[in-house]
Amino acid sequence: MGEVQEVVEMKKGGKNRIARCESKARLAILELAHMMSVPMSLMAVINLKVPEAIWQDGSNTPLSAAQILDIIRPSGGGDAENLQRLLRLLSSYDIFLEHLSSTAQRKYSLTDVGISLVDDDQGLSYAYYMLQHHQDALMRAWPLVGEAVEDSTTEPFVKANQESAIEYYTKRPEEMKLIHKCFSGISIPFMREMLQVYDGFQGVETVVDVGGNSGVSLRMIMDKYPNVRKGINYDLPQMLSHALHIPGVTHVGGNAFESVPPGDAIFIRWAILGWTDEETKLVFQNCYKALPEYGKLIVCDPVLPEQTDKSSSTKTLLSGDVFIMTMHTTKSKHRTEQQFKQLGISAGFPRLRVFYTDSYFTVLEFQK
Numbered sequence: 001m002g003e004v005q006e007v008v009e010m011k012k013g014g015k016n017r018i019a020r021c022e023s024k025a026r027l028a029i030l031e032l033a034h035m036m037s038v039p040m041s042l043m044a045v046i047n048l049k050v051p052e053a054i055w056q057d058g059s060n061t062p063l064s065a066a067q068i069l070d071i072i073r074p075s076g077g078g079d080a081e082n083l084q085r086l087l088r089l090l091s092s093y094d095i096f097l098e099h100l101s102s103t104a105q106r107k108y109s110l111t112d113v114g115i116s117l118v119d120d121d122q123g124l125s126y127a128y129y130m131l132q133h134h135q136d137a138l139m140r141a142w143p144l145v146g147e148a149v150e151d152s153t154t155e156p157f158v159k160a161n162q163e164s165a166i167e168y169y170t171k172r173p174e175e176m177k178l179i180h181k182c183f184s185g186i187s188i189p190f191m192r193e194m195l196q197v198y199d200g201f202q203g204v205e206t207v208v209d210v211g212g213n214s215g216v217s218l219r220m221i222m223d224k225y226p227n228v229r230k231g232i233n234y235d236l237p238q239m240l241s242h243a244l245h246i247p248g249v250t251h252v253g254g255n256a257f258e259s260v261p262p263g264d265a266i267f268i269r270w271a272i273l274g275w276t277d278e279e280t281k282l283v284f285q286n287c288y289k290a291l292p293e294y295g296k297l298i299v300c301d302p303v304l305p306e307q308t309d310k311s312s313s314t315k316t317l318l319s320g321d322v323f324i325m326t327m328h329t330t331k332s333k334h335r336t337e338q339q340f341k342q343l344g345i346s347a348g349f350p351r352l353r354v355f356y357t358d359s360y361f362t363v364l365e366f367q368k
């Protein structure tokens with residue numbers, strides 16, 4: 001049998017189909033099957049405070065697993081060989097940089113990705129996003145993801161935990177604290193970068209941040225734009241417990257599905273993904289009512305590409321979409337630019353300008 005004929009037979013499902021499956025395809029499946037080792041190992045090194053042990057206030061000196069163990073367990077104990085196994089795996093995912101000596105001794109420093117896990121001077125880092133995404137309640141919901149297909153009336157999180165995420169976390173202040181740290185840890189670096197390139201807050205006096213949480217985005221907007229003299233941080237009452245004291249900012253508890261306070265510009269960052277199309281339309285209509293003529297609704301949300309390619313940004317956006325389907329309502333979602341445009345039009349916003357300022361979040365400016 002010729003080679004082409006063999007491939008045709010294989011694709012048709014001949015009896016030796018699996019045996020003849022290309023080695024690249026077999027490897028791809030094994031990589032996916034082992035994928036869980038990656039986030040779990042990353043969680044382990046974060047919990048063991050390995051990034052801080054290597055970072056040491058910026059020295060980032062390469063250390064062996066045994067040296068790291070001496071720092072994280074000063075009273076002794078621990079298994080250096082097993083720690084090294086985690087470090088090797090995570091080096092292959094660009095968290096650590098492996099330094100292999102001629103005597104086969106391995107040492108590890110942090111890459112840029114690894115450095116993003118170390119707390120900054122405000123006590124924030126990307127580690128909290130990682131920790132929050134693997135909290136126990138979420139880990140209980142993951143095995144039920146397929147049920148979002150079979151019965152989309154109840155989200156997997158509720159099936160696993162018998163209550164919605166907001167009800168669950170409101171009762172657990174320690175876990176809620178982690179969520180707030182996760183939000184700020186993600187939002188501050190994004191806002192810093194966005195404010196360098198997006199100037200849509202010029203000439204605006206009052207900004208309402210819908211779903212603003214701690215108010216940290218408003219603080220950064222007002223620091224950069226002194227013309228914004230009044231900020232209203234509008235969030236669900238139970239989410240305002242960690243609101244910051246910021247001169248010029250009033251924290252208002254309320255539900256955007258019911259109403260939105262008036263302002264010259266309304267900002268909604270990283271909240272729409274948690275809403276269904278109907279809920280988003282409702283909030284957009286409330287924003288439309290709350291804005292003056294030519295007022296702006298400025299949205300920052302993940303925006304899906306139309307084409308499904310294999311880039312890491314597409315993979316991250318699509319895996320985030322499945323996360324939201326599992327943990328929020330099954331019909332909350334990441335959207336394409338076209339879907340956002342249609343939602344804007346359905347609520348009365350005729351114009352949309354899109355600014356791709358970051359590889360994950362996009363700025364969408366709807367004008368009344």
Ligand SMILES: C[S@@+](CC[C@H](N)C(=O)[O-])C[C@H]1O[C@@H](n2cnc3c(N)ncnc32)[C@H](O)[C@@H]1O
Nearest residue numbers: 183187211212213235236239255256269270271
């Ligand atoms: C992922 S967090 C983002 C927080 C903040 N905007 C940021 O970028 O860090 C989403 C926020 O939207 C708020 N939110 C969700 N639904 C809301 C609603 N119906 N009305 C007001 N706020 C809401 C949540 O309480 C939460 O604080």
